[in-house]
Amino acid sequence: MFISMFRTLILYSVVLVSMRIMGKKQIGQLEPFELAVAIMISELASLPMQDPKIPIMHGIIPIITLLFFQVLLSIIQLKSEKARILINGKPxxxxxxxxxxxxxxxxxxxxxxxxxxxxxxxxxxxxxxxxxxxxxxxxxxxxxxxxxxANVTRKDLNIKGGRNIIPVTLILDGKLNIKNLNYINKSEKWLYDKLKENKISSAKDVFIAYLDSEGNFHLQKNKNERGK
Missing domain, CATH: 3.30.240.20 (bsu07140 like domains)
Known part of the structure; x- marks a missing residue:
């Protein structure tokens, strides 16, 4: 039992030190390759903990190897924007x-x-x-x-008015949402009248149509329809 506790303590210390070396960014938010490293480290650490027959160095050595390559990749990303985009992608x-x-x-x-x-x-x-x-x-x-x-409240402007409502999606990717129409007590005819006002004949030509929090109707056409 004491051997298992000692092995667990050693592996925990190795993982903790590794995460600290990787930096606060690694802990705060994970990029794709950092997530892969974190998952692999946790898996490598858990195997020697679960099975005492596995030498503890079989967990420590791969963890240190991953740590080395992760730090190396981080340095490369600092030096090269192309490498940063290739590894992490771009916004x-x-x-x-x-x-x-x-x-x-x-x-x-x-x-x-x-x-x-x-x-x-x-x-x-x-x-x-x-x-x-x-x-x-x-x-x-x-x-x-x-x-x-801007985040200015009605109270700041001394404006009195009704309550906002939850925005409701009425058409999504060309498909009508009858349930949401019933929720706002509107008919399909009302919706199609709105489409006609915007010179649209079919819901299939609409990517999204919705009522905003103030009850105003908005829509966006599909890409192909906008290109006509």
């Missing part, structure tokens, strides 16, 4: 001047529901309030709001 603009970049969303396998969730978590309810939404190489979303969407 991707998902919203550009208030308009969703459909091609980028598809390429990054990022769906509209996840994007809307990230916007809400950062305090923005409407896509048209966003100048840029950038998917960073760490997987986090950075938001740059439009200048007229």
């Amino acid at each position: 991707n603009i998902l919203i550009n001047h208030g308009e969703i970049n459909i091609d980028e969303m598809k390429e990054q396998k990022y769906n509209i529901n996840d994007l809307m969730e990230e916007l809400r978590l950062k305090g923005y309810h409407n896509i048209n309030d966003i100048e840029f939404a950038i998917l960073e190489s760490s997987g986090q979303i950075s938001i740059i709001p439009k200048l007229d969407a």
